[in-house]
Amino acid sequence: MSKPRHFVLAAGGTGGHMVPAAALAAELIRRGHYVALVSDERGVRFPDLFEGIQTHILPAGRLGGGPLGYYRAAREMWRGRAMAIELYKTFRPAAVIGFGGYPALPALLAAFNQKIPTAIHEQNAVLGRVNRLVAGKVDAIATSYAKVERLKESLNDKTHLVGNPVRDSxxxxxxxxxxxxxxxxxxxxxxxxxxxxxxxxxxxxxxxxxxxxxxxxxxxxxxxxxxxxxxxxxxxxxxxxxxxxxxxxxxxxxxxxxxxxxxxxxxxxxxxxxxxxxxxxxxxxxxxxxxxxxxxxxxxxxxxxxxxxxxxxxxxxxxxxxxxxxxxxxxxxxxxxxxxxxxxxCGRPDAARDLADLVESLGETNGDLPIGVPLPAQFREKAAFA
CATH class of the missing domain: 3.40.50.2000 (Glycogen Phosphorylase B;)
Structure with missing residues (x-):
């Protein structure tokens, strides 16, 4: 068993992003690690998916709506990035994993700033917008399909086919x-x-x-x-x-x-x-x-x-x-x-296991915690940035 470490999972607010993030969270926790979720108001409302996992709501604007819309989105993204940096200073993640959706972007931008290892998981057969924005900078790209459209061939060396994690049930x-x-x-x-x-x-x-x-x-x-x-x-x-x-x-x-x-x-x-x-x-x-x-x-x-x-x-x-x-x-x-x-x-039932293996390999030398030492109380409860 590897040393317990902290991992941050960042996902947009739809079920397509949240379900695989929850499956990975469950697998990492089984392996003795600590997990925090970063999402938006929609993401934290899914019943039972992240029960008992500390949850942080970060601002994340959506790109669009002309020049004013882009300005507002950038301002919100930057505010979310600053809040995520503060979180990382305390939580000290071994790696940050994005599952797509705009709420994942501030968490990944903060990880780049803090030089924390990063990965993204793409659930669809077409690389999503947020994942396209960060694909060139992350350390690893996990895919659900053998062929993913809009994923550049130059990124093949760090691309891994794992499948899309599903619930144990x-x-x-x-x-x-x-x-x-x-x-x-x-x-x-x-x-x-x-x-x-x-x-x-x-x-x-x-x-x-x-x-x-x-x-x-x-x-x-x-x-x-x-x-x-x-x-x-x-x-x-x-x-x-x-x-x-x-x-x-x-x-x-x-x-x-x-x-x-x-x-x-x-x-x-x-x-x-x-x-x-x-x-x-x-x-x-x-x-x-x-x-x-x-x-x-x-x-x-x-x-x-x-x-x-x-x-x-x-x-x-x-x-x-x-x-x-x-x-x-x-x-x-x-x-x-x-x-x-x-x-x-066509099924890939080992997706959660394979994705967890990839995530652990990224965080092997970052964010180790002494075995048997529990987190402070505030990190064992659900939390949210106002």
């Missing part, structure tokens, strides 16, 4: 067999738009399922995560169509639902895909068309080309098209089982 699904699907048995469908939800799924999925043959439709058991503003209308639609469905705006027990699902209808966010492939669950994917650099479409390619998913462009995502794809998969148990195997083949 998702990894546990991998050891379980794909749920038995009998011709007249219950067909379980999980519908999820990721941490932000997806209105298009709430509009199209009930209508599409209603077009299935009556015998198939009666077998359906749907769990549907919907946006707050969509959930009541969506619930009423399922009831009108006489389709058995449970709806929620947030699924804290998502891994449990994923474990028993036969098919998942989802966006193509990085965390969703890493969980689908780790668990080995076939999917119908509808990439978010407004995603930066259309990264969700690029994310979906690997799983789709492998035969583990079918991707439908949102412009073509109609009830008729969904019903057609559902019948092709749902009425052929052998094809569905094969898709599950192919999805599983």
């Amino acid at each position: 998702v990894i546990a699904i991998r050891a379980k067999p794909y749920p038995l699907l009998e011709e007249d048995g219950i067909f379980r469908v999980l519908v999820t738009g990721g941490s932000q939800g997806a209105s298009v799924l709430s509009k199209v999925v009930p209508e599409g399922l209603a077009m299935l043959p009556v015998a198939f439709r009666r077998r359906l058991q749907v769990t549907h995560q919907a946006r707050v503003e969509d959930i009541e209308a969506c619930r009423a639609k399922y009831k009108e169509l006489d389709i058995a469905a449970d709806l929620a705006t947030y699924l804290p027990d998502l891994p449990e639902h994923l474990a028993w699902s036969h098919l998942v209808i989802a966006r193509a966010g990085a965390s969703t895909l890493s969980e689908l492939t780790c668990a080995g669950r076939p999917a119908i994917l509808v990439p978010l068309p407004s995603a930066t650099d259309d990264h969700q479409t690029v994310n979906a390619r690997e799983m789709t080309l492998a035969g583990g998913a079918r991707t439908i462009d949102q412009r073509a995502f109609t009830p008729v098209e969904l019903a057609k794809q559902m019948q092709r998969l749902g009425l052929d148990p052998a094809a569905l089982q094969n898709a599950a195997v192919r999805a599983r083949g």
Whole structure:
């Protein structure tokens, strides 16, 4: 076991950034290290993800909005950088790891200033904006895909394919067999738009399922995560169509639902895909068309080309098209089982371990703590900069 050290994880406020950061935090803590999270107001609100981990909220403006917007963003970034420098003087991190999103930038800029080893993790198949800004200066780049667009070839020597870390509860699904699907048995469908939800799924999925043959439709058991503003209308639609469905705006027990699902209808966010492939669950994917650099479409390619998913462009995502794809998969148990195997083949269940190995290697000679000496009390509790 290596000596206990301090690590700072910096992540933007969406689930795509926060979930892998939480998985790495759990792995580092298992190894005896101390972890602090730097994020924004959104990031610290995810239930249970960083329970018991000290959390710091730093200001971080978003680039855009013309000259005045850029000025305000730069001012906020600089203020966040100064606050992070003060944190590092006390916390003394062995390394700072960024997971993308604007809230990660001040923490990384402060690390560059203090000459602290740094790494970034890219969850998507297209290098994100913040990661592009700092890729040339960090010590290591960890990727989730073998090929990442907008990542310069000149950076290949410090690029490491590790995958996208997922929660232990998702990894546990991998050891379980794909749920038995009998011709007249219950067909379980999980519908999820990721941490932000997806209105298009709430509009199209009930209508599409209603077009299935009556015998198939009666077998359906749907769990549907919907946006707050969509959930009541969506619930009423399922009831009108006489389709058995449970709806929620947030699924804290998502891994449990994923474990028993036969098919998942989802966006193509990085965390969703890493969980689908780790668990080995076939999917119908509808990439978010407004995603930066259309990264969700690029994310979906690997799983789709492998035969583990079918991707439908949102412009073509109609009830008729969904019903057609559902019948092709749902009425052929052998094809569905094969898709599950192919999805599983794309998974990288050791991502948290491999990323932790990389992070530890960066901090081998920096920030060591005497074994057995606890942190001061203020660093064992949640904290936040005002």
